Amino acid sequence: MEQLPYSEKVMDHFMNPRNVGEIPDASGIGTVGNPVCGDVMKMFLKIENNVIVDAKFKTFGCGAAISTSSMVTEMVKGKTIEEALKISNKAVAEALGGLPPIKMHCSVLAEEALRSALKDYYKRQGKEVPFEIEEHKHEH
Ligand code: FES
Numbered sequence: 001m002e003q004l005p006y007s008e009k010v011m012d013h014f015m016n017p018r019n020v021g022e023i024p025d026a027s028g029i030g031t032v033g034n035p036v037c038g039d040v041m042k043m044f045l046k047i048e049n050n051v052i053v054d055a056k057f058k059t060f061g062c063g064a065a066i067s068t069s070s071m072v073t074e075m076v077k078g079k080t081i082e083e084a085l086k087i088s089n090k091a092v093a094e095a096l097g098g099l100p101p102i103k104m105h106c107s108v109l110a111e112e113a114l115r116s117a118l119k120d121y122y123k124r125q126g127k128e129v130p131f132e133i134e135e136h137k138h139e140h
Pocket residue numbers: 034037038039061062063064065105106109
């Protein structure tokens with residue numbers, strides 16, 4: 001049998017995703033769609049004193065999207081907003097032991113959902129959003 005092009009970590013986070021669900025009293029919620037495939041990711045963040053104390057997600061998407069959502073929610077917990085903003089889709093993919101090149105666009109969804117949830121947080125606080133959600137060039 002041909003070996004799957006996914007690392008063990010990707011498979012693990014796909015089979016046993018961490019932090020699936022919703023946070024009813026979330027501080028920020030971000031929903032993003034992937035223009036490449038139409039998959040959708042929703043991220044919930046609980047923020048206290050500038051620190052992300054909880055993160056959950058719901059992803060209607062492929063395995064790589066689920067794995068990267070799971071990983072990014074693990075990575076942001078305990079981080080300050082500034083630290084969380086430094087997490088790139090590449091960093092998420094690396095933490096998972098890499099993704100096949102054609103699946104890198106799936107990890108973009110995780111980064112954008114995180115930034116979108118943070119943007120929502122700033123809006124709810126009535127504060128100006130101190131960053132832009134980058135428009136990534138998606139590879140086809
Ligand atoms: Fe849609 Fe992976 S194929 S996010």
